[in-house]
Amino acid sequence: MTKVAIVYHSGYGHTAKLAEAIAEGVTRGGAEVSLLKADDLTKPDEGPWDVLQEADAIIFGSPTYMGTATAVFQQFAEASSKIWFNQLWKDKLAAGFTISASASGDKAETLSRLATLASQHSMLWITPAVAKGYHAKGDDYDSAENRNGFYLGVGAFAPSDSAPEEFPHEPELETGRKLGERVAKAATRWMKGA
Amino acid sequence: MTKVAIVYHSGYGHTAKLAEAIAEGVTRGGAEVSLLKADDLTKPDEGPWDVLQEADAIIFGSPTYMGTATAVFQQFAEASSKIWFNQLWKDKLAAGFTISASASGDKAETLSRLATLASQHSMLWITPAVAKGYHAKGDDYDSAENRNGFYLGVGAFAPSDSAPEEFPHEPELETGRKLGERVAKAATRWMKGA
Amino acid sequence: MTKVAIVYHSGYGHTAKLAEAIAEGVTRGGAEVSLLKADDLTKPDEGPWDVLQEADAIIFGSPTYMGTATAVFQQFAEASSKIWFNQLWKDKLAAGFTISASASGDKAETLSRLATLASQHSMLWITPAVAKGYHAKGDDYDSAENRNGFYLGVGAFAPSDSAPEEFPHEPELETGRKLGERVAKAATRWMKGA
Amino acid sequence: MTKVAIVYHSGYGHTAKLAEAIAEGVTRGGAEVSLLKADDLTKPDEGPWDVLQEADAIIFGSPTYMGTATAVFQQFAEASSKIWFNQLWKDKLAAGFTISASASGDKAETLSRLATLASQHSMLWITPAVAKGYHAKGDDYDSAENRNGFYLGVGAFAPSDSAPEEFPHEPELETGRKLGERVAKAATRWMKGA
DSSP states (O other): OOEEEEEEOOSSSHHHHHHHHHHHHHHHTTOEEEEEEGGGGSSTTSSSHHHHHHOSEEEEEEEEETTEEOHHHHHHHHHTHHHHHHTTTTTOEEEEEEEESSSSTTHHHHHHHHHHHHHHTTOEEOOOOOOOOSOSTTSOTTTOTTTTOOOSSEEEEOOTTOOTTTSSOHHHHHHHHHHHHHHHHHHHHHHHTO | OOEEEEEEOOSSSHHHHHHHHHHHHHHHTTOEEEEEEGGGGSSTTSSSHHHHHHOSEEEEEEEEETTEEOHHHHHHHHHTHHHHHTTTTTTOEEEEEEEESSSSTTHHHHHHHHHHHHHHTTOEEOOOOOOOOSOSTTSOTTTOTTTTOOOSSEEEEOOTTOOTTTSSOHHHHHHHHHHHHHHHHHHHHHHHTO | OOEEEEEEOOSSSHHHHHHHHHHHHHHHTTOEEEEEEGGGOSSTTSSSHHHHHHOSEEEEEEEEETTEEOHHHHHHHHHTHHHHHTTTTTTOEEEEEEEESSSSTTHHHHHHHHHHHHHHTTOEEOOOOOOOOSOSTTSOTTTOTTTTOOOSSEEEEOOTTOOTTTSSOHHHHHHHHHHHHHHHHHHHHHHHTO | OOEEEEEEOOSSSHHHHHHHHHHHHHHHTTOEEEEEEGGGGSSTTSSSHHHHHHOSEEEEEEEEETTEEOHHHHHHHHHTHHHHHHTTTTTOEEEEEEEESSSSTTHHHHHHHHHHHHHHTTOEEOOOOOOOOSOSTTSOTTTOTTTTOOOSSEEEEOOTTOOTTTSSOHHHHHHHHHHHHHHHHHHHHHHHTO
């Protein structure tokens, strides 16, 4: 069975909620999913690195803090440098997601940073393919999937004073599920073609 | 009197409308403003290049088409390569703005591209300083300035089926005016300090 | 047979030379290759768009001029907007390459721009996977593959006064061949798994 | 007297060495300089934050680890979020520098990340203005200033197995000094014009 791992950091629970939605999407796409906290993977020799090694695809997630992925996520990225040196994740699939307290909020920088990490690991980058979002006058900003119009990954919104039960709201969680489903199916296809 | 030039490309008129708002802001900030079309500056030896050379600050603007500044804007950027070679814009101030038909829509890439252009020209990059935008539950997305939360420059929204009379809407035009005002005052201060 | 198309713009011939090396790599990887000039694809209704539609993978290439892909390449990108609107390139593979007259020269911005374009088209991004380049004291800068250390795509160097017969030099051409070979094999695997 | 602070993280000493060269440049430019370690500024309520508040300009520095600024640097950035909320660094000058073990090595991503941080803080971004680097056949890669061709900030090279006594080598240290000198003079001019 295809294996997809999600590694994320969540400061206040919103990113965890989006990670869970993405995990539901992975299941919907027919793959086995592991949800891992970046907090448990900040050292090269501790934590569930074997789960990542066995995965066919890894989805990276982090809030955007002061313009990029968090320090905890970066500790994880740095802890992966031996893996990078030996290119042990080469040819795995990768994807990414982030959240901030505004529509843009420099989330694009975070998604770019996640794609860069994947490219250093020689992984293949999978995009959400939820194309248009809110872009015409008749569209409803509150109900549109991918309402903020991110393409490299999922970029969701959570107000700075909201609880994870409130945000990301349902359409953005569904955008996350679609990313999970797409990664699961792409990984299955990719493994089947090997 | 401090001189600020705005060079922009506009496909359907929305970016022109934002450019005009920024020009109003420059006037409000006490500087003289010139509005130039990138379309007239696509060749190194034709067009009002002297206006740019005499300006204390240049504000770059373009819609985001397929993920970055337009081909017309890029023709202008390429036509500036001799100026770059001789570093004739060194120490001028610079700033940027863009529009697309979604909240993000990869506008961050365009703003980054504009800042890169300015950095190649050894200019100083001025940010809008309209800080928070729509970021808490009580905020109103439709009336917030900088509602989409861009920091490197102004990132506005115009639905794909809207007329320039409709979008960018007033709060984003005011965000533009604030950028113009800020650049005018910064350029005056910068020239005064010389 | 797997089909790979390369769409590139070349100002002085260096990018064309790298495109040809990548094409050799595609052949080496067992796929059929088409070399297309962006110059012939600047309008939505003219040029060999059907070749792109039939391709399993598209490799984008452009020199870096003033910090990003060229105006001609951007004309091609803009001409692809109807295809984007209908998501006709969804699930194709994509990759990218660029050249400038310095080691960095803001080529990273161009590669990021190419990956953004691919992500808007919901394509899968394939990286060169030529990992380390010139990074230790004993390494030789002149003979190292990927000597400048780009990961998202191939970033090659051609001095501003060099002829295409001289630059990119052989190790960077071989880096290009490896990208072509990798894309060919990945596309074959991807199509086989469908 | 104009005050310039340099905040940096250094893993193995190479970035510290570049920071010291930049500090020399600040002195050469006639300003007072403070060298601060990001390690001492990872919490909002501990460390020499007052030095930063009193500075007219802040220069940010970090190695590039796995594609962006380090976790320690990011801890500092996150610790500055209250300052951001109150926009207490608004109108200060900013600049940046980074090092990695290859010519590019995704340093552009780090410099972009530093400029984004500055733009969130509504600071003005100062570029090194060491324009061309190694770009023509007659140029010598080993002796050229800005040899790798970065424009947004200083991007230096240190082989993975080198000692800080060896790398960055002298021309890149001089590039750093020029950045420091330029920031010092720009800050003096900016304060004088107030």
